[in-house]
Each structure stands twice: as C-alpha cells, then as structure tokens.
Amino acid sequence: MSSDSKPNYVYKIVPSSSPVPELPNLPERLPVSDLDQSSGFIHLSTASQIPSTLKFFFKDDTSVYILRLPYDVLEDQKLIRWEDPKAEVCGPRGGEGMFPHLYNGLKLGKEEIERIEVLEKREEGWEDAIVKAETEWLVW
Template structure:
C-alpha cells in the first residue's frame, strides 16, 4: 500500500463453500484449514473490497457460492501482520490495475480472532458483479 492510498477498514478472504468447514450458524474455530495455495505461499492471500470482483472471476468462476471472511484491518496492521505485495504473475497471471494485495503473515492462522464476519456470496443471475453490488448495498461489504 502506498502512502497515497486510503487505508481499508476491512480486508477479505474468499473460501469456496464446497471445500470449507465454515458454518455461518456456528462460532468460527480458533484456526480454520487454509488453502493449498496459502500453504505453498506461507501466507494467507487476501483482497480489498475493490479487488474481490476480479479475484472471484479469476479463481471462483465455477463456484456456486463462496464464503467471504471479513477481517478488521487495524488490529492486523498494528501487529504488523499484513504485507502489501504484488501478485505473482506465474500464479494468477497479470492483475494490472488492481494494485498491491494484502497478505496475512501469522503462521497461517485464520479463525475467530482474525475474522469479524462471515457471509455467503452466490452469483446473481450468473454474475459475481451483481452479487458484489448487492453485498455493498446490504452494508457488510465495505472498504
């Protein structure tokens, strides 16, 4: 993140609902399983609200729903657990115009201490764009 960009209030983790042990009706555990890409990278890949749509299109195009985990940014930043880094083109291809992505460096720990809200997102009429717009209107997907 450069000094000219606004600091986000929240950052987000997308998790395929088909591969998840997450339940929105139960309290999150202390530590959720992390994806193989996170394990290989050694950190948890996150997105800002602005970056979510393209992340959904690139990695979750075939999914019928995903969990969106919302993480309050300030505490993670205060503890120096977030690094803003350029996405590696060999993993996901060029992500031009999206800027740096937040990555969580905390020994791959993601659970109830990091996450303040979990929502299920499903495409609306086959469109992630409409789903994102609805989430913004509902007030839980915010920058």
C-alpha cells in the same frame, strides 16, 4: 483506493466446498487452502479487489464465503504486507496490483474474523451479488 488510504476491512474468499463454521463458533484456526499453504501466507483482498478475484480465481464456483477481517488490528500487529499476488514484489498499501497478504503463521480463525457472508453467483456472474453486498456489508 489510493496508496495513501487504508481499508476498513480486508477479506478472505473461501469456496463454499470448504465449509466454514458460523460465528461465534469459529475455531482458533480454520484449515487453509493449498495455495495459502504453499505460499506461506494467507491471500486476502480489499473490497475493490473482490470482483476481479472472483472473476479470475472463483469463476467455476457458484457460491463462496466472504470472511471479513478488521484491517487496523492486523496492521497494528504488523501482520499485513502489500505484495503482488505471488509475493515477489512489495509495494504501497493499495498500490496498483498490490494485495494484502496475512503473515501470521497461517492462522485464520475466531480472533481474526469479524463477519462471514455467503455470496451467491447469479447466471450472469458475480456482479449483481457484489452490488447487493456493497449496500449491506461489503465495506471499503
């Protein structure tokens, strides 16, 4: 994704050890991770960033929830900032090393989440699961 293009969706990856209710029964606000709590924002990924995020931050997990959030709504409300993972450097949308971070008081629930999927890691890693997801619901 170039810095001029915008994603259709951004994604929150949640370990399967943190159960997420099914749609449409989501609460207004899901519990946030310790990382998000200490950062003061919700860490998100674009579809193209999911493989690396899984590889580096979810390598010990065997399955994760992928929460899909429509990007335009969040951008229109000025709730997304494109920053490096630690929010120390801001940059252009989709720029090298820039991730979407959600700044809305750590609220992630039924108003923000459009779809929830479970991604199961195979013996050889996340790659096969991602390829399958790209054909079904992982939208750039």
